[in-house]
Structure formats: C-alpha cells, structure tokens
Amino acid sequence: MIRFVLSRGIRAALIFVVASVAVCYGLRVAPGSLADIVTNPLNRAFAVKDLEERLGLDEPVIVQYFVFVRNIMGGDFGVSFISNRSVTEIIATGGLNTLKLGGAAAILTYFISVPLGIMAAARRNSVIDQGSMLIAVLGMAIPNFFLAILLVRLFAVELRWLPAAGQGGIKHLILPAVVLAAEAIAINLRLVRASVLEQLSRDYIRTLRAKGASERRVVWIHAFRNALPPVITFGGVMLRTLLGYTLVVEVIFRYPGLGFELVDSVLKRDYAVAQALALVFIAGVVLFNFLADLGHHLAEPRIRERGAAG
Amino acid sequence: MSVEQVVHVPSGHEPARRLREALTLLFANKLASIGALLAAAFVVVGVAGSVIVLVPGLDHLYTDQNLRAALLPPLAPDHVLGTDHLGRDLAWRVVTGSGISLMFGVAVTAISMAIGMVVGSIAGYYGGIADRLLSGAIDFTWGFPVILLAVVLGGMLSPGLLVVGIAVASVTWAGFARMIRAEAISLHEKEFVEAARALGVSGPRIIVRHLLPNMLGSTLVLGTYYVAAAIIVEASLSFIGLGAQPPMPSLGQLIATGRNFLSVDPWVAVVPGTAMALIVLGLNTFGDGLRDVFDPRLRRW
Numbered sequence: 001m002i003r004f005v006l007s008r009g010i011r012a013a014l015i016f017v018v019a020s021v022a023v024c025y026g027l028r029v030a031p032g033s034l035a036d037i038v039t040n041p042l043n044r045a046f047a048v049k050d051l052e053e054r055l056g057l058d059e060p061v062i063v064q065y066f067v068f069v070r071n072i073m074g075g076d077f078g079v080s081f082i083s084n085r086s087v088t089e090i091i092a093t094g095g096l097n098t099l100k101l102g103g104a105a106a107i108l109t110y111f112i113s114v115p116l117g118i119m120a121a122a123r124r125n126s127v128i129d130q131g132s133m134l135i136a137v138l139g140m141a142i143p144n145f146f147l148a149i150l151l152v153r154l155f156a157v158e159l160r161w162l163p164a165a166g167q168g169g170i171k172h173l174i175l176p177a178v179v180l181a182a183e184a185i186a187i188n189l190r191l192v193r194a195s196v197l198e199q200l201s202r203d204y205i206r207t208l209r210a211k212g213a214s215e216r217r218v219v220w221i222h223a224f225r226n227a228l229p230p231v232i233t234f235g236g237v238m239l240r241t242l243l244g245y246t247l248v249v250e251v252i253f254r255y256p257g258l259g260f261e262l263v264d265s266v267l268k269r270d271y272a273v274a275q276a277l278a279l280v281f282i283a284g285v286v287l288f289n290f291l292a293d294l295g296h297h298l299a300e301p302r303i304r305e306r307g308a309a310g
Numbered sequence: 311m312s313v314e315q316v317v318h319v320p321s322g323h324e325p326a327r328r329l330r331e332a333l334t335l336l337f338a339n340k341l342a343s344i345g346a347l348l349a350a351a352f353v354v355v356g357v358a359g360s361v362i363v364l365v366p367g368l369d370h371l372y373t374d375q376n377l378r379a380a381l382l383p384p385l386a387p388d389h390v391l392g393t394d395h396l397g398r399d400l401a402w403r404v405v406t407g408s409g410i411s412l413m414f415g416v417a418v419t420a421i422s423m424a425i426g427m428v429v430g431s432i433a434g435y436y437g438g439i440a441d442r443l444l445s446g447a448i449d450f451t452w453g454f455p456v457i458l459l460a461v462v463l464g465g466m467l468s469p470g471l472l473v474v475g476i477a478v479a480s481v482t483w484a485g486f487a488r489m490i491r492a493e494a495i496s497l498h499e500k501e502f503v504e505a506a507r508a509l510g511v512s513g514p515r516i517i518v519r520h521l522l523p524n525m526l527g528s529t530l531v532l533g534t535y536y537v538a539a540a541i542i543v544e545a546s547l548s549f550i551g552l553g554a555q556p557p558m559p560s561l562g563q564l565i566a567t568g569r570n571f572l573s574v575d576p577w578v579a580v581v582p583g584t585a586m587a588l589i590v591l592g593l594n595t596f597g598d599g600l601r602d603v604f605d606p607r608l609r610r611w
Binding site: 137149282 | 341446450452453454455456457458461462463464465466469542545546547549550551552562565566568569572573576579580583586587588590591594595
C-alpha cells in the first residue's frame with residue numbers, strides 16, 4: 001500500500017513538473033502572438049514591453065522557469081497585468097468559489113445518480129428505470145451551455161425564482177451546480193445501473209437469495225458493494241471532466257471562480273494570471289488522477305498495477 | 311420485388327450477409343433506429359452546410375440581413391425556422407453550423423483515431439517496454455479535461471477552430487489507444503494471429519492485416535461517441551468565445567448570439583440549441599445501437 005502511494009505520488013509529481021514546464025514554456029515562447037492579439041495598437045508597444053519586463057523575457061527560458069518556480073515557492077504568483085490584483089488573491093477567492101460550485105455539483109451528482117441507478121437496476125423496465133434512462137439520454141444530449149440558457153429563461157426570466165448570474169448566497173449556486181452536474185448525473189446513472197445489473201446476474205446473488213437474504217439487502221448491500229469499483233474509477237474521470245466544465249459554466253453564469261478567471265485572463269491575454277491558474281487546474285487534474293488510482297486500489301484490492309489499464 | 315432480388319446478393323457472400331444481419335439487429339432496436347435516422351439527417355444537413363462553407367459565393371444564404379424581418383419566430387413566411395436579430399435566416403445558419411460541426415467532428419476524430427490505432431496496437435501487440443511507456447502516456451492523457459487544454463492552448467496560440475481541434479485530438483487519441491491496446495492484447499493470443507506469426511509474417515503486417523480489421527467495429531462505435539464529444543467541446547468553446555470566431559456561424563456561436571436575446575425572443579437560442587441536442591442525441595443513441603450489434607460487452611468508458 002505504501003509502495004503504491006509512493007510510486008503513484010512520484011508519478012503524479014513528475015507529470016505535474018512536466019506540465020508546468022510545458023505551460024510556462026508555451027506561454028513564454030508565444031509573446032509574438034500577444035502583440036498580434038492585443039487589439040489596441042496604441043496599447044501594443046506598452047503591453048509587449050510590460051510583458052518582457054515582468055517576465056524577464058530576455059533571460060533563457062530555463063532560467064525564467066526556475067525564477068517562476070522560486071517565486072511560487074515563496075507564495076508569489078505575480079500580479080495581473082490588467083487589474084493589478086495579486087494572483088495569489090485571485091487564486092484564494094476564486095478557488096473557494098470554485099470549490100463550492102464543484103462540491104455542490106459532485107454532491108448533486110452522487111446523491112441523485114447512485115440511488116436512482118440502483119433503483120433502476122433493481123426494478124428493471126419499471127417506470128423508475130425508464131424515467132431514469134430518459135434523464136440519462138437527455139442529460140447527455142443537451143449541451144450544458146444550452147441547458148443553462150433554458151434554465152435561466154425558465155427560472156430567472158419567467159418564474160424569477162433564481163438569479164440569472166453572479167455570486168452571492170446559495171441561490172446563486174443552484175443553477176450553475178445543476179448545469180455542471182447534469183452530464184455527470186446522466187453518465188453516472190447509466191454506469192451505476194449497468195454495473196448493478198451485471199452484479200445481479202452473478203451466481204453469488206442467486207446463492208444469497210437462496211439462503212433467504214432480503215431483496216433489499218441483496219441489492220443495496222451486496223450487489224452495490226461489488227458494483228462500486230467501476231463507479232469509483234469513473235469518479236476520477238468525472239471529477240476531471242467537471243473541472244473542465246467549470247470553465248464553461250462559470251463563464252456562462254459569470255460566477256467568479258477559477259474557471260471564470262482563467263478564461264477571462266486568456267481572452268484578455270493576461271499571462272501572469274493565465275499561467276498561474278492553468279497550473280492550479282493542472283494540479284487539480286493530477287490530484288484527481290492520483291485519488292482515482294487510490295480509490296480504485298482500495299475498492300478492488302485484487303487489481304494491482306497493470307490490471308487497471310486493461 | 312424484394313431488395314435482394316433487385317440487387318441480387320449472392321447468398322454465400324460473407325460481408326454483405328454480415329452487414330445485412332448487423333442492420334437488421336440495429337433497426338430491431340427502436341431507440342437505435344431513431345438515433346440512426348437523426349445521425350443520417352445530420353450527415354445530410356451537414357454535407358449541405360459544408361458545401362455552403364466551402365464553395366465561395368454561397369455565404370449570402372446565411373449572412374443576408376434584413377432588419378425589417380428581424381427576430382421572426384419559426385414558421386414565418388420565407389423563414390422556416392425564423393430569423394435572428396439581424397433578420398438572417400436561422401434555418402440556413404443552422405445548416406451552415408451543422409456543416410462546421412460535421413467537418414470539425416469527423417476530421418478531429420479521424421486524426422485521433424489514426425494516432426490511437428498506431429499507439430494502441432503497438433503497445434498491445436509488442437508489450438514489454440514499449441507498452442509500459444505508451445501505457446503511461448495513455449493513462450495520463452485519457453480523461454484529461456479537453457476544455458481546460460483548449461483554453462490553455464488558446465492562451466498560447468490564437469483562439470480558433472484549429473486550436474480547439476488540436477486540443478480535442480491530443481486527448482481523444484488516448485481513448486482510442488486505450489481500447490485498441492486492450493483488444494490487441496486479447497487478439498495477440500488468438501490462433502489466427504499465432505498462425506500468422508508462425509508463418510513468419512512481420513509484426514507491422516500482422517497489425518495492419520489481422521488485428522486492425524478485427525477492431526474496426528468497436529473503433530467505429532467509439533468514433534461515433536467521439537464525434538459527438540468533439541462537437542460539444544467545439545460548441546462549448548465557441549460559446550465562451552474561444553472557439554470559432556464571430557463571422558463563422560458555428561452552432562455554439564449561434565446559441566451564444568441567441569443568449570443575448572433570451573428575454574426578448576428565446577427562439578434565436580432555442581432553434582440552434584435544439585439542433586445541437588438532436589445531433590448529439592442521434593450520434594449517442596446510434597453509437598449505443600452499433601455497440602450492441604458489434605460487441606455487447608463493449609463499454610463506452
């Protein structure tokens with residue numbers, strides 16, 4: 001177990017270092033495109049000069065990378081070129097907002113898809129089963145940004161129950177969290193249902209029923225326990241996908257989280273912010289990867305190392 | 311007169327018989343038939359849209375403005391699906407957008423499928439150190455958030471369809487590679503592959519002639535899902551301004567435009583949005599049907 005955690009931990013760290021080099025290098029060798037894209041010609045010379053000064057672009061890229069790493073170690077992520085806000089502050093406030101949104105979406109996903117998936121599998125072809133499959137099909141077909149538009153029109157424009165955008169209390173969280181979770185609910189619902197169905201056809205289930213275990217116990221304890229590994233493995237993929245979708249959903253709802261700030265900084269070519277936020281997101285991806293491996297390892301001790309990829 | 315008599319299918323003809331069986335199976339499934347019809351409709355509309363995009367001189371169909379006929383609801387005279395805020399015909403704009411989606415989805419999926427086939431079959435067939443290295447790359451890449459990659463790449467290069475395409479392809483190849491690797495490992499032990507090896511057939515030739523043809527079904531299934539996924543990613547990024555750039559009426563752009571008129575006239579967003587949902591619904595359910603036909607055990611994740 002310790003060996004597993006160590007080897008995966010080292011791999012995660014290596015991947016993060018490689019990714020951080022790629023991000024820093026990529027953003028630094030592209031200053032030409034900054035000059036191309038800064039639309040205001042009066043601003044162009046200033047922006048390029050500013051960028052060169054701040055990033056020390058006259059230094060070799062490797063030196064720049066280590067300067068950047070040293071600054072990060074000291075807690076200094078730099079300053080936004082445009083708003084002059086400290087990047088550390090953007091990460092702190094945005095990170096908290098994104099954690100709230102992502103957490104709400106993850107809770108919503110599992111609290112809806114797991115019980116519904118198990119019920120659908122236990123009562124195959126019942127109304128519950130068909131209803132949940134309809135949710136699954138629609139959830140996967142309707143792109144989340146279009147779902148956002150429909151929900152805003154219904155709940156914010158027509159009914160005026162919920163705010164259309166922005167940040168505030170729990171009311172501001174409901175629509176973005178539902179939109180963010182919609183696809184994950186759909187996919188997870190199908191996965192839980194299929195996995196439980198597969199377990200229910202196994203011999204041990206017949207044995208359990210034969211020895212008189214209650215149907216509720218058979219489904220909710222035994223079948224569900226053994227149906228978990230694929231759900232947990234997929235959890236890692238799902239969290240990474242959710243992380244990606246926060247970029248879109250936060251922009252749609254103008255929700256000031258990390259995703260909104262990252263897209264905003266990329267659109268405004270605010271490289272100091274874009275670079276730091278991209279690294280935060282990549283760290284999240286690597287962390288989720290690691291947690292998914294760990295969860296998979298714990299849920300299915302028989303699978304070691306190689307087995308997982310096949 | 312039945313179709314068989316007209317076309318005169320020889321009864322012993324294997325591929326034709328298998329194709330017919332597969333189609334019978336596919337159309338026995340109601341949901342899959344609907345999916346197949348939607349997917350076929352998308353291809354037809356998409357090809358028309360591609361022609362409009364690619365042939366010069368046809369752009370007036372979706373750019374002609376008429377402010378006297380702005381924001382018309384669907385079923386207006388001369389405009390079946392209504393018009394947008396500049397009085398441009400929404401039907402033509404949706405057709406053009408579908409064309410962009412089709413071209414984008416198919417091109418990106420074809421590229422990542424080709425990369426995935428090469429990487430997956432080498433890793434699965436040869437095993438050993440090649441497998442360890444390639445599997446490491448596959449494991450990390452598979453499931454990396456495409457949207458995040460596209461946004462970061464958009465920061466390094468200038469935003470546009472090309473960047474989105476690169477981002478999608480550099481993640482989805484791993485999906486193909488992962489599945490093909492697993493299939494290559496299981497095929498590696500089959501008698502016909504051993505027989506070929508015993509006869510002295512070279513590795514690359516075995517992969518191309520014996521392994522790949524046997525994986526075609528499951529690869530195509532995965533392909534339909536990935537076309538749908540690529541279309542959604544492109545639309546999502548166009549929607550937030552990092553995909554197709556404004557004059558190009560991609561479906562994401564159309565929905566984004568419609569969003570500005572949501573409280574005045576929801577149709578401008580609902581028409582392209584519904585088209586988008588139908589396309590994705592069609593591709594996904596068609597893929598599900600194909601999956602059941604080709605390999606009931608294959609999972610989409």
